[in-house]
Amino acid sequence: MAALFTLSICLLSGLLMSRLAKKLGLPAVTAYLIAGLLLGPFCIGSLGVEGLGFASLEQVSAYNAISQAALGFIAFAIGNEFRLQQLRQMGRAAIIIGILQAVLTTALVDVVLLGLHFWKPELISAAAALTLGAIAAATAPAATLMVVRQYKADGPLTRLLLLVVAIDDAVGLVLFAVSFGVASALTSGAVSVVSVVVEPLVEIALSLGLGVLMGLLLDRLERYFHSRSKRLSISVGCVALTVAVSSAEFTVGGVHCGFSLLLVCMMMSTVFCNICDFSEELMGRVDGWTTPLFVLFFVLSGAELDLTILKDPAVLLLGVAYIVSRSAGKYLGAFGSAALCGCSPETRNYLGITLLPQAGVALGMALTAQSLPGDGSMVRSIILFSVLVYELVGPTLTKWALLAAGEIRPEGKTSARKKNA
Template identity: 65%
Template sequence: VAKALISGRVDLLSVILEPLLEVVLSLALGALMGAVFSWSERFYHSRSKRQAVSVTFVMLTVALSMLEFQVGGVHIAFSSLLVCMMLGTIFCNICDFSEELMARLDRWTAPLYVLFFVLSGAELELSVFRDSYVVLIGLVYILMRSAGKYFGASFSARAVGCDPGIVKYLGVTLLPQAGVALGMAMKSETLGPEGAVVANITLFSVLVYELVGPYLTRVALLKAGEIHEEGATSARGEIIHFHWRQRHH
């Protein structure tokens, strides 16, 4: 849609059909790869082989999501973000040992996250903030997103009858913004000068949210009674420990 608006060639095909096809086909490709991924993991039993298969499938999925072609004059493309998110969703919901495997992968993915954030941060051009309108847009985006997260989550939690603590603090825990937003920022750079402005505003907002978001999330979880000052463990760790006890008792 943004590409069509920037180019000045707005038509039904480029504004409605192609974006819808991209979303639907991306979800379908991710679901297919997730199902095949889960099925193939059952043939391997060692930790090293399962990790190797996991990395291979992720790289293969990313490669497939980068394909673009024309069908009857319609441009067909995929969103790598949606494809990979659907891959993980399907895998974690239908694979019996997904929690255990993901816990192992988490041990060595930290350097990849660091590299991703460093490369993304290197794209931030502070010179664009010399223009007052860019700063204004960035501040409005940060404030409106924060308000939307807080009041939207509070309204939804109250509507479904959640505990008062969840109603009050859920929105605060949704403030952190990182991976998906950075991916969107990198994609927007293909839109030309306008895309570069969008990317820089997004990167700046990620910087702000990641400076204050984790701290506010921790405070909100403490206030809501979901975690404690000492002995707090991750949900994934609790699940793995539960399955371990089930197998050994």
């Protein structure tokens, strides 16, 4: 019962904090994160009252299944944007922008951090610099999706943003695998072609394949039922099943095989939405069901933010360098690639700002990077610092960018201004 009490406190705290955030003009996502931070081990949790907050980061990790399920439903919602009509309109632009902005961001962060390495080798190693550059490509879809939903944003920028965020995950996987392979080679003296090239491609292929199978299964199961409640239950059950299966890992012929949770659930949704004639209505009902789950996800994410990293001057210096160079890479990469694709001035000017949030995917990469000899803990600390900044500031910047682009009506309105794509 203690776990149920804790979850109820998290949910109610996040919702109550969102009322204060509304008065301050802040997105609800920021309120949920702050509520989590207050309930975490560095504030209320430190009081040691059982059920009232989290006394340690390990206690927060005990609810990891909720966070994984929420990420699955977030990816499932984003996959709904990959309908054929939408892809015909802006699929080419989304692919070009998704790839180019990620590559440019990685390159710019690499240049800045490698420059610091050559200036002061004791500050950061070349291996850590390359690893951080690859992680910089990752963008958090959760905060972006929640801001879009809260303010009912709509228009060319919003629709393109959701496509780019989805593509960004696949590109980030490849960039991280290649860069981390090179970084490992610098520390060990041996380059593994399998880990640099084969494993990331296998992970993407397996993820897309599993997503297709689960999308076909969901469509078939939905047609056995006709009541709205049972169809909703089937959708929830299939997404939960997909999240569970996506956690599987195995080795075949010396090649480590696994799945990307986000890619699997996005592909599942994409297939389902394009073959099921009643998918749009069903997706709307699923969106309504998942709201409490998303609130819990962000509150738990806020509770996981580690404030002890703020005590290390080296982490702060490198963290600032990482944040500035990554932000510049995202903005310049999005601006240049959007201009190359002939996008509108609003899209060119504001797309990069909406790509700044960073959280779950980056933390997962940082966890893998901990195995880097001598540098893993440094990489993780810098990413934790950047996530702390991006999660608290990113949603507000995303809201401001969409508002400036004219795709969110001023406060008090209920729907966004429509634009021609």
